[in-house]
Amino acid sequence: MKRFFPWLVLMSVFISTIALSACSNDQSQRATKAHPKEIKVALSAEVNPPYLYTNKKNEFVGLDMDYMKLLEKKLPQYHFKYEVGEEESNLVGIGSKKFDMGINWFFKTPEREKQFLYQDVPYSYALPMLAVNKNNHDIHQLSDLTNKRLTPMAPSGGLFSILKQYNKSHKEPINIDTIQAPSNGDNLKMVGNHRRDAMFLNWNTYKAIQEKVNEDVKIGGIVKKEPLHIVYNKDNQQLHDDIDQATQELKKEGKLQKLSKKYFDIDVFDDLENINKHKKQLEVQ
Secondary structure (H helix, E strand, O other): OOOOOHHHHHHHHHHHHHHHHHHHHHHOOOOOOOOOEEEEEEEEOOOEOOOEEEOOOOOEEOHHHHHHHHHHHHOOOEEEEEEEEOHHHHHHHHHOOOOOEEEEEEOOOHHHHOOOEEOOOOOEEEOEEEEEEOOOOOOOOHHHHOOOOEOOEOOOHHHHHHHHHHHHOOOOOOOOOEOOOOOHHHHHHHHHOOOOOEEEEEHHHHHHHHHHHOOOEEEEEEOOOEEEEEEEOOOOHHHHHHHHHHHHHHHHOOHHHHHHHHHHOOOOOOOHHHHHHOHHHHOOO
């Protein structure tokens, strides 16, 4: 009768475990240039020059797409596939894994940080600013808004969040009038007609409106550099890390700064003081 050796059974189980583990690793191995992983990227249907808009061929162009092209060269292990949708539905899609990531001029908010991964190395910056009447010389920053009247704004989004955070950390809060669907054109007209002291908005929005209406207004000051982030599903940590590393390399190579000068005429990676010294270059000519 053959003797039974328990250690043989243990060895067999051990080998089987290694084999199963190897199979599992093969199935979930990291993406490579030879076998790129498809990444579904959500784009906003709402154009937002100079970050994202369409050309005469109805193709998406702008700073965001130029940046994505740079990433495509840096990260050949990924194949980026773009899909278009509304901003809120895109965020729902990222959370449900319909999309792996979204690029849509996203600000970071405490509420969204609980749901998504945010890019740690910004690929660009938004420039929240104060539009004032051309004859105004005393409103340049948020602290100048004490006892002043801002134009009404929607009680949501990144700009409202910036003002809320400011009021939490300052003894003299800014009075904020809210309305569900404010008209940017009407707001800028109120500043031009002296009915309100200032309008808080992003530079790209200001530029787009002022090119159409040409109100009697100017940039009082750029009050902040708001980092722009890609938003990821929380399970995409490796993708997040790879893009962060690539973005850092692009910044060191000066390629992100070149994109900034291409679309803004200034370097948004510069410090805020220098940006304000060149704010005339941001005015609508």
